[in-house]
Amino acid sequence: MNQAIKRVWVALTAMFLICLGALSYIQFFNAETLNDNALNKRQLFREFDLPRGAILVDGKPIAESVETDDGQFNYQRKYTDPELYAHLTGYYSLANGTTQLESELNDWLTGSSSDLLFDRLAGMFTGQKAEGASVELTIDGKLQQAAYDAIPDGLRASVVVTDPKTGEILSMVSKPTFDTNDLAVHSTSEAAKNMKKISEIDGLSPYVNPAIGDLVSPGSSFKILSTVAALESEHYDMNTVIKNPASVNYPGSSNTMNNFYEGICGRRSEATLEFIFAQSCNTPYMEISQKLGLEKFADVTERFGFGQQLDIPQSVTPSQFPTKDITAAQLAQMAIGQYNNKVTPLQMNMAAMAIANDGVIMKPNMVKKVTAPDLRVIEEPKPEKFSTATTPEVAADLKSLMKGPVQSGTAMNAAVPGVDLRAKTGTAQVKTLEDGTPIVNSWITGFAPADDPQVAITVTIQQVDYNTGHNTAGAIMKKMVEAVFNK
Amino acid sequence: MTEVQTAPVPRRNLELLLLLLALCVGGAAFFLVGSATEDNDSKNFLIQMGIMGALALIIHVLLRIFAKYADPVILPITVALNSLGLAMIHRIDLAKGTSQSSRQLMWTAIAILVAALVLWAVKDHRILRRFTYIALLASIVLLLLPLIPFLGATINGARIWIHVGPFSLQPGELAKITLSIFFAGYLSSNRDLILMAGRKVGPLQLPRMRDMAPMVIAWLLSIGVLVVQRDLGSAILFFGLFILMIYVATARISWVIIGLLMVVVGGVFAALTMGHVERRVNVWLNAFDPEIYQARGGSAQIVEGLFGMADGGLFGTGLGGGSPYRVPLANSDMIIASFGEEIGLIGVTAIVLLFMLLVSRGLRAALGARDTFGKLLASGLAFTLGLQCVVIIGGVTRLIPLTGLATPFMAAGGSSLLANWIIIALLLLISHNARRPMSGIVGPTDEIATPSTSRLKDRKAVTNQ
Numbered sequence: 001m002n003q004a005i006k007r008v009w010v011a012l013t014a015m016f017l018i019c020l021g022a023l024s025y026i027q028f029f030n031a032e033t034l035n036d037n038a039l040n041k042r043q044l045f046r047e048f049d050l051p052r053g054a055i056l057v058d059g060k061p062i063a064e065s066v067e068t069d070d071g072q073f074n075y076q077r078k079y080t081d082p083e084l085y086a087h088l089t090g091y092y093s094l095a096n097g098t099t100q101l102e103s104e105l106n107d108w109l110t111g112s113s114s115d116l117l118f119d120r121l122a123g124m125f126t127g128q129k130a131e132g133a134s135v136e137l138t139i140d141g142k143l144q145q146a147a148y149d150a151i152p153d154g155l156r157a158s159v160v161v162t163d164p165k166t167g168e169i170l171s172m173v174s175k176p177t178f179d180t181n182d183l184a185v186h187s188t189s190e191a192a193k194n195m196k197k198i199s200e201i202d203g204l205s206p207y208v209n210p211a212i213g214d215l216v217s218p219g220s221s222f223k224i225l226s227t228v229a230a231l232e233s234e235h236y237d238m239n240t241v242i243k244n245p246a247s248v249n250y251p252g253s254s255n256t257m258n259n260f261y262e263g264i265c266g267r268r269s270e271a272t273l274e275f276i277f278a279q280s281c282n283t284p285y286m287e288i289s290q291k292l293g294l295e296k297f298a299d300v301t302e303r304f305g306f307g308q309q310l311d312i313p314q315s316v317t318p319s320q321f322p323t324k325d326i327t328a329a330q331l332a333q334m335a336i337g338q339y340n341n342k343v344t345p346l347q348m349n350m351a352a353m354a355i356a357n358d359g360v361i362m363k364p365n366m367v368k369k370v371t372a373p374d375l376r377v378i379e380e381p382k383p384e385k386f387s388t389a390t391t392p393e394v395a396a397d398l399k400s401l402m403k404g405p406v407q408s409g410t411a412m413n414a415a416v417p418g419v420d421l422r423a424k425t426g427t428a429q430v431k432t433l434e435d436g437t438p439i440v441n442s443w444i445t446g447f448a449p450a451d452d453p454q455v456a457i458t459v460t461i462q463q464v465d466y467n468t469g470h471n472t473a474g475a476i477m478k479k480m481v482e483a484v485f486n487k
Numbered sequence: 488m489t490e491v492q493t494a495p496v497p498r499r500n501l502e503l504l505l506l507l508l509a510l511c512v513g514g515a516a517f518f519l520v521g522s523a524t525e526d527n528d529s530k531n532f533l534i535q536m537g538i539m540g541a542l543a544l545i546i547h548v549l550l551r552i553f554a555k556y557a558d559p560v561i562l563p564i565t566v567a568l569n570s571l572g573l574a575m576i577h578r579i580d581l582a583k584g585t586s587q588s589s590r591q592l593m594w595t596a597i598a599i600l601v602a603a604l605v606l607w608a609v610k611d612h613r614i615l616r617r618f619t620y621i622a623l624l625a626s627i628v629l630l631l632l633p634l635i636p637f638l639g640a641t642i643n644g645a646r647i648w649i650h651v652g653p654f655s656l657q658p659g660e661l662a663k664i665t666l667s668i669f670f671a672g673y674l675s676s677n678r679d680l681i682l683m684a685g686r687k688v689g690p691l692q693l694p695r696m697r698d699m700a701p702m703v704i705a706w707l708l709s710i711g712v713l714v715v716q717r718d719l720g721s722a723i724l725f726f727g728l729f730i731l732m733i734y735v736a737t738a739r740i741s742w743v744i745i746g747l748l749m750v751v752v753g754g755v756f757a758a759l760t761m762g763h764v765e766r767r768v769n770v771w772l773n774a775f776d777p778e779i780y781q782a783r784g785g786s787a788q789i790v791e792g793l794f795g796m797a798d799g800g801l802f803g804t805g806l807g808g809g810s811p812y813r814v815p816l817a818n819s820d821m822i823i824a825s826f827g828e829e830i831g832l833i834g835v836t837a838i839v840l841l842f843m844l845l846v847s848r849g850l851r852a853a854l855g856a857r858d859t860f861g862k863l864l865a866s867g868l869a870f871t872l873g874l875q876c877v878v879i880i881g882g883v884t885r886l887i888p889l890t891g892l893a894t895p896f897m898a899a900g901g902s903s904l905l906a907n908w909i910i911i912a913l914l915l916l917i918s919h920n921a922r923r924p925m926s927g928i929v930g931p932t933d934e935i936a937t938p939s940t941s942r943l944k945d946r947k948a949v950t951n952q
Contacts, residue, residue, distance in 0.1 A: 002854055004738040005866050008731060009850045012870065015877040016843045020836055022884035026796045027832040034797030039780050039790060042798050045810060 048073040048094060048186075053109040053132030053373075055089055055101060058141040061134075063089045063102065063180075072186045077102075082180040084148050087209040088139070088172060088314075088366070091180040095191035099207055101135070101366070104313040108133045108370050108379075131373040138168035138368045146483035147173040150476045155468075156203040157461040158211040158345045159476060161484070164353040164447055164456045166383040167362030169312065171480075172346075174210040176201050203463070212316040215342035216462055220280045220410075221426030221443040222337030224351045224398060227277060229300040230288045231394045236273070238397055242284040244271045250286075250329035257286050257332060264409075278404025280425065282336050289335035290328060297335065298323045303389045305350050305361065306343075310386070312364045319343040337428055348426075348445040349458035354389035355398045355422070356453035361386040399450060411444055413474030416481045420450040423477065427470060430463060442469030444477045448484070455484050495924045498559040499551050505563035506547060510540050513570020516806055520578040523807025535577075535592060539570055542599040546912075549606045554919030558852060561918065564845045565896055565911050569595055569904075571838065572897030574806070575818065575825055582812035587899050594901035598908035605912040612916045616860045619672025623705060626665040629658040630708060633716060646716045659721050660893075660906035663871050664913070666705060666725065670732040671863035673701055678736045678859070705729065710753065717763050720878060720890030726750060727874045728867055735866045736859075771888035788815045789882075789889050792824035796835075796884075803831025819898040820891055823883045839880065842895070846873035849914045855921030865917040868910045 026034065034040065052075065054061040062085045068076040077092045079085065090100025098106065107113035111132040140161075147159035151173065161171035182194035183206065198206050208214065230236040246266055247256040259265035265281035276284045289297070301321040302308070310316040320342045321334065333339035346364060354361045363386040370379040390398075402422035405411035410425040423446025430439045445458040459476045461469045481487070517532030543566045550557050573595065577588035609615065615622075632649050633639035640648040640655065648655045674681070681694040706729050710722065730746035757764040766784070773779050774786035774793075781787070791814040799809060811817045811825035818825070827835040849869025856862045875892050882889035893903035 001735060001738060001859070001862055004735045005850055005853050005862065008735060008866060008870060009847060012846055012850075012873040012877070013843060015881075016839060016846075016873070018886065019877055019880040019884065020839055022881070022886050023796070023827060023835055023839070024832060026793055026884055027799060027827055027835070028801055031797040031800050034793055037775065037794070039775065039777060040794045040797075042794055042810065042813070045813060049810070 044094065045073075047110050048075065050110070051075055051131050052077065052092065053105075053111070053134045055105070055109075056134055056136040057085070057139045057144070059136070060141070062137075063092070070186055076186065077184045079180045079184070081145075083177045084144055084173065085139075086177045086180050086206075087174045087211065088137070089180060090209075091183040091206070093183050093191055094186060095188040096183045096195050096206075100209060100314055101137075104311070104315075105135050105367075108135055111373075113378075133373065133378060134371045136368040136371065137366050138163075138170065139172070139366065140170045143171040143480075143483055144173060147171045147476075147480060148175075150479040150483075151175045152472065155461055155472065156210075156463055157459065157472075157476070158214070159460075159480060160211050160345050160349040160458045161480060162349055162353060162364055162456045163362075164356035164453050165362065167353070167364045167386065168368070168383070169364055169366045170455065172209075172211045172366075176204045178204060178206060209314060210462075211345045211460075212312065212314060213344065214460075214462065215317060215320065215344060216441045216460065217339075217341060217428035217430070218337040218343045218348055219426030219428030219441060219443055220282075220337055221348050221351075221424050221445050222335070222341060222343070223277065223280065223285065223426075224355065224402070224424050224445070225300055225304055226285055226288060226297070226335045227273060227401060228390045228394055228398060229292050229296050230273070231397050232300070232390060233292055233296060235291050236288070238273060238400075241270050241272055242276060243287060244268055244276060244281050245283050248283045248286050250332060251290070251327075253329055255329075257282055257336075259283055273401060274404055277401040277424070278407070278409030280405070280410045285335045286332045289332045294323055294326055294331050297321065297331065300390070303387055304354060305347060305387060305389075310364070312346075312366050314366075316346055316364075317344055319347040337426055345458050345460040348443060348460070349456050350386070351389075352423075352445045352447045352456040352458060355395050355402065356447035356456055357395075358392040359388060359390040359395035361389050402446060403450065406446070410470075411446070411474060411477070413471065414444060414446075414477035414481070416478055416485070416487050418487060419448050419481055419485050421448040421477075421481055422446050422450050425470070425473065427466065433465075438466045439463055440466050440469050442466075442473040444473045446477070448481055457481065457484075495556055495922055497555040499547070499555055502550070502559035502562055503547060505559065506540075506543055506566060509563040509567035510536055510543070510570065512567045513539060513574060516571050516574035517577065519806040520574055520581070521807075523805055524578070524581050531577075532574075535573060535588075536570065538592060538596065539566065539573070542596055545603050546599060546606065546915075549603050550915060550919075553606055553610050554916055556919045556923040557915040558848050558918035558922070561845065561848050561911060561915055564841050564848075565908070568838070568841055568845075568896040571826070572822065572894075572899075575811075575822055575829075575897070576899050578807055578829075579812050579818040579825065581807075582810070587818055590901070591899050591904070594904045597901070598904040601905060602908040602912035605909055606916065609913070609916060612861055612864060612913060612920060613858060615668050615864070615913075616672045616675065619669055619676070620701075622665040622668040622672065623701065626662045626669060626705065627708060629662040629665065630711075630716075632658045647718045647721065654901065657900070657902035659716075659718065660902040661909075663724065663728070663906055664868070664909055666728060667732075667864055667867035667871065669705060670702070670728065671860050671867055674732055674736040675859040675863055682737055702729070702733070714761075717761075718891065719757075719764060719767065719888070720892035723750075723878055723890065724871065724874055724892065726753075728871055731870045732863060732867055735853075735863055767888045767890075771885065774885060788821065789885060791815065792821045792883055793885065795824050796827035799828035799831050801832050803827075803829050803834055805829060819893065819900055820879070820889070821883060822894050822898050823880055826897075827883075838897075839876075842873070842876045846870075846876070848918070849873075852914055852918035852921050856917050857920065861917050861920055865914060865921075868914055872907065872910060 052065040054064040063079050065075040066078045088101055090102045092098050092102040109132040143161055151157045158174040162169050178198045185191050247258040249256050259281050264279045306319045306321045308318055322340045330339050334341040350361050363384040365381055367381055369377050372378050402424055406415050406421050406423050411423045423444055426443030428441040432438050442461040447453040447456040457480050459473045461473050514536045521532055573591055576591050580588045633646050638649050640650055642648050647657050647659050677698055680698045684695050733742045758768045770786045774790050779785045780790055795811055795814050806829050809828040811828045814821045814824055846869050853862045853865035856865055872895055875895050879892045879894050881887040893900050895907045
C-alpha cells in the first residue's frame with residue numbers, strides 16, 4: 001500500500017513538474033512569440049494606460065492625455081478645437097485605430113522612440129512612469145482659425161498656407177470636418193456608433209486629410225507648370241506671340257478645346273504669355289503642349305514633386321501626371337489641368353512655393369520641435385530643400401506673370417489693397433448637372449508679397465457649381481491674405 | 488525494510504513560526520497591491536491579515552489541544568496560499584470596481600471556522616469510517632441537488648450550482664470529501680475480497696461483481712455528472728479519485744491502466760458526441776485561430792491568459808503593475824495566469840511548489856497513517872487537491888483543455904474554499920494520527936500500521952490459509 005502511495009506521489013510530482021515546464025515555456029521561452037502575436041493587444045492597452053505626449057499649437061495642446069477614472073484606462077485623449085485640427089491630428093482610438101499625426105508621431109508621443117531610450121532606462125530605476133514627448137507643430141493657431149472661418153460651411157474645401165522660405169506649414173484646414181473626441185471615446189460601442197455617424201457625412205472620410213490625400217484635377221492652376229515648361233524651352237519667352245483662337249481642334253479629333261466663352265480671351269486672336277496667363281486662355285496651350293512634347297512635361301512635373309513620396313510627417317498622396325500611353329490630345333488636356341492630371345492641394349501650394357522662392361521648393365513640414373517630458377528639445381527639424389523646380393530666371397518670369405490674374409484677370413476678387421499678391425486660378429470641369437449647371441473644382445494658388453514672399457496660399461473647392469466655386473475661392477484667398485497681413 | 492522510528496515531536500512552535508511567515512507573505516502581497524495601485528484604503532490590508540491571522544490561530548490552538556502531532560507545514564502553506572489568493576482577488580477588485588474580495592474573506596472565515604469545527608468534532612479520523620455508506624448517500628444527494636428544479640442553477644453552461652438564500656453553492660465540491668470517505672471506508676473493509684475473490688483472466692485478477700457494485704455505482708454517478716451537469720472538470724476529478732483509490736487499495740497497476748483506458752475511451756466518446764466537450768477540445772486545439780478567438784465562448788479567455796503570462800515573463804510586472812483584469816475570470820478560473828503575469832515565472836513557480844509541498848505532506852500523512860482507512864482517506868484527499876491544481880494549471884497553460892476547476896485556496900468561490908479547508912482539517916487529523924506516539928491501545932476498528940509490503944504479503948498469506 002505504501003509503495004502505491006509513493007508511486008502516486010511520484011506521478012503527482014511529475015504532473016506538477018510538467019505544469020512548471022509549461023509555465024516556463026509560456027513565460028520565458030515562448031514569451032516573445034506570444035507578445036508579438038497579432039491577437040495580442042496588451043501593448044496597445046498599455047499605451048492607453050500611460051500619459052501620451054501632447055500635440056501643441058502655439059504652445060497650447062490641441063491633443064493631450066487627461067487622467068480619467070472611467071475604469072477602463074487611466075488616460076483619455078482629449079482634443080481642443082477638434083473640428084479645426086481633425087484632419088491634422090487624426091484620432092487615437094482603441095476601436096477605430098490611430099490616424100494622421102497621432103499615428104505618424106506615435107513613437108514620440110508614446111516615448112518609445114529610440115531618442116527617448118535614456119529616459120525609459122532612467123524610468124526603470126526611478127520608478128517613474130514612462131511619459132511620451134510633446135510635439136509642437138508649425139501651425140499658426142490664428143491662421144488656422146482664419147482659414148476655418150473663411151471656408152463657408154457646406155462646401156468641400158481645403159486651405160493650405162505655407163512659408164515658402166522654410167517649408168513650414170502654417171495652416172491646413174479642410175471642411176467638412178468632425179469632432180475627433182467622438183472617435184477617441186474608450187467605449188467600443190459608442191466609438192463604433194460615432195464612426196458610423198461621421199462616415200455618413202457627405203464628402204468626409206475620417207481617414208483622409210483632403211489637403212494631402214485628395215487627388216483632384218488642377219484645372220488652369222496647372223498652367224503655372226505648363227508655362228514654366230514653355231519658358232524653359234527655346235521656343236518661348238515673355239515676348240513670344242502665340243496664337244489665341246477661340247477654339248481649336250484636338251489633334252486627330254473633331255472635339256475642340258475652347259477658351260472660356262464669357263472671358264476676355266476672345267478679345268485677342270494672338271497674344272503674349274502676359275495676356276494669356278492673366279486671362280487664363282486655353283487654346284495657346286494646345287500649341288505649347290504639342291511643341292514641347294510629353295517628356296518636357298514629365299520632367300517639369302517631377303521637379304515640382306509629382307509622383308514623389310513626401311512625408312510632412314503624414315504621408316502625402318503623390319500627385320499624378322501620367323506619361324504612359326498618352327496621346328497628343330490627352331497631353332493637351334493635361335497641359336490645362338484636365339484629364340488624368342490629378343493633384344493634391346498641397347502640390348499646387350508647392351507650385352506657388354517654387355515661384356515665390358526663386359524656383360526652389362522647401363520641404364513642407366509640420367513639426368516644429370519635439371520636447372521630452374523634462375522639456376529637453378530632442379528634435380527640431382531644420383528647413384530642408386525639397387527640389388529645384390526651375391531656374392531663378394523662369395521663376396522670376398512666372399512671378400511677374402502671376403501678377404496679371406490678380407491685377408486684371410481671373411483672380412481680381414482675391415486682391416487686397418496694399419498687399420502685392422501673385423496668384424493663379426483654376427477651374428476643372430468635373431461634370432454637368434442635368435439642368436446644365438457645370439460642376440467644377442475651383443482653385444486659386446499664390447503667394448504674397450511679391451518682393452519678399454512670406455506665405456504661399458492655396459484654396460481648393462471640390463465639386464461645386466461654377467459660380468460659387470469661382471467667387472468663393474477668390475473670397476477665401478482674400479480673407480487668408482487679410483489674416484496674414486492683418487488687413 | 489524497516490522504518491527508522493524517531494521520537495515523535497509535536498512541532499507546534501515551528502508551525503506558529505511558519506504561520507507568521509505565511510501571514511507576512513500575504514501581508515506583503517496586500518501591501519504591494521495597495522502601493523502599486525495607489526489604493527488609499529491601505530488600512531484594509533492590516534484588517535484582512537488580522538482576520539486571517541486570528542482565524543489561523545484558532546486552528547493552531549485547536550491543533551495544540553486535539554492534534555498536537557499534526558504536520559506543522561500543512562496549515563502555514565494553506566494560509567499563505569489563501570492570503571495570496573485574497574490579495575489577488577482584491578487587486579482585480581480594485582481594477583474592476585467589484586467587491587469579490589470581501590466575499591472571499593467572508594468565505595475564508597466560514598471555511599476556517601468549519602474546518603475548526605471538523606477538527607473539534609472529529610478529533611480522530613477513524614470515526615469517519617462508521618459513515619461509509621452515509622457518505623455514499625451524501626455524495627449522491629450532493630451531486631443531484633443542482634438538478635432539482637428551482638434550487639439548481641446553470642452558470643457558464645454547467646448545472647452544478649444551487650441557490651441558497653443569497654448564496655450560490657457548488658455542492659459537488661463537498662462531494663469530493665464524502666466520496667473520498669466512502670471509497671476509503673469501503674475499500675478498507677473490502678480490499679481483501681476485491682483482491683482475492685473472483686476470476687483470473689490472463690494477467691488480471693477480476694473481482695466479483697457484488698464486491699465492486701458500490702464502487703461501480705459511485706463511478707457511474709460521477710460520470711453522470713459529466714453527462715447531465717456538463718461539468719468536465721469535476722468528472723475528471725471524480726474519475727481520477729476513483730482510479731487512485733482502487734490503485735492505492737490494491738497496489739495493482741493494471742487497474743490504473745484499465746482506468747486510464749476508460750478515461751481515453753470516455754473522453755473520445757464525449758469529444759465526439761457531446762457539443763460542449765467537442766467545443767472545448769476545438770477551442771483548445773485551435774486557440775490562436777482568430778475566428779475561434781473572437782467567437783462567443785471561444786478561446787479569448789485562455790489566449791488572453793497566455794498573453795498575460797508572457798507579458799509577465801520571468802520576473803512579472805509586480806503586483807498591481809500588470810493588467811490581469813483583461814483576462815476573463817481573472818480572479819477565479821484564471822487566477823494562476825493573473826499570478827503568472829504579476830509575480831512572473833519565479834513567483835508562480837513558488838506557488839506551484841507550495842501546492843506540491845502541500846500535496847506531498849498530505850501523501851506523507853497517508854504513508855504514516857496506521858490504519859488502512861486513514862491511508863486511503865489521506866491519499867484520496869491529497870490526490871484530490873493535487874489533481875485540481877494540475878488540471879487547472881494544465882488548462883491555463885494549454886497543456887490540456889481548460890476546465891472550470893477551482894485553483895485550491897486561491898480562486899474566488901466559497902464552496903471550493905469550504906471543501907478544501909475541510910480537506911486540510913482532515914489531513915491535519917490524519918497526520919496527527921500518523922505522527923503521534925504509539926499509544927499501545929488498539930481499538931476494534933484499528934489496524935496495525937503496515938509499513939512494508941513484504942509484511943503485507945505475509946499477512947495476506949496468513950488470511951488466505
